[in-house]
Amino acid sequence: MSTKHIWEVKAKNTPLLKKKCNHCNSDRFYCSDKFRLNAQKKNIDIWLIYRCVKCSNTYNMTVFSRIRTESVSKELFNKFSENNTEIAWEYAFSQEIRRKNNVEADLESVEYEILFNAIPVEDLIRMDGEMISFEIQSSFDFNVRVSTVIRTCLGLSSSKLNLLLDSDTVYFNGKPLQKKFKIKNGDIVTINKQALIDLYLIGKEDLFLKTVNDK
Secondary structure, three states: OOEEEEEEEEEOOOOEEEOOOOOOOOOEEEEEEEEEEEEEOOEEEEEEEEEEOOOOOEEEEEEEEEEEHHHOOHHHHHHHHOOOHHHHHHHHOOHHHHHHHOOEEEHHHOOEEEEOOOOEHHHHHHOOOOEEEEEEEOOOOOOOEHHHHHHHHHOOOHHHHHHHHHOOOEEEOOEEOOOOOEOOOOOEEEEEHHHHHHHHHHHHOOOEOOOOOOO
């Protein structure tokens, strides 16, 4: 039997677009969280508006092109009309939309925070079962490494993280974890409980996991 905990990775901003501005020397555009709609007879075009980070020149990224108005639900149409931030972020993070527009995102520009509860070693010792499980929750994909989330949430130094990974006691979706793995919503990290306890007792360090805010 395993005990499951939640690690939530929350984006603080949408990714910049890697795009040259034709008005200045900038090569990045930011999402304005606003849409442009253009209806002609029974067809409608919908764009997500981006602006140059330097001169505010606009770039319209196509969301829908020349589709029948009845193809868009009233609820979704209202969200576009009201510049709904949630739906804007959904399209700003969409790899498929970027692919269709032939543009690339600067995913390194996304800042994020990780929400989690620190676990005292005493609690680890009292837990039933051999393994402890953590479910990763993230509304968007933006190339965050699983190893970064583990190091942050467990308060590990880089050297201790390497010791843990080298021990072959960390599993990612049922397979041995590799540092190159990136997170997706619903991923499961499973760690051998005793290996984690032993790691925290090395060098007589504090017996409590520290809460670490990712920068």
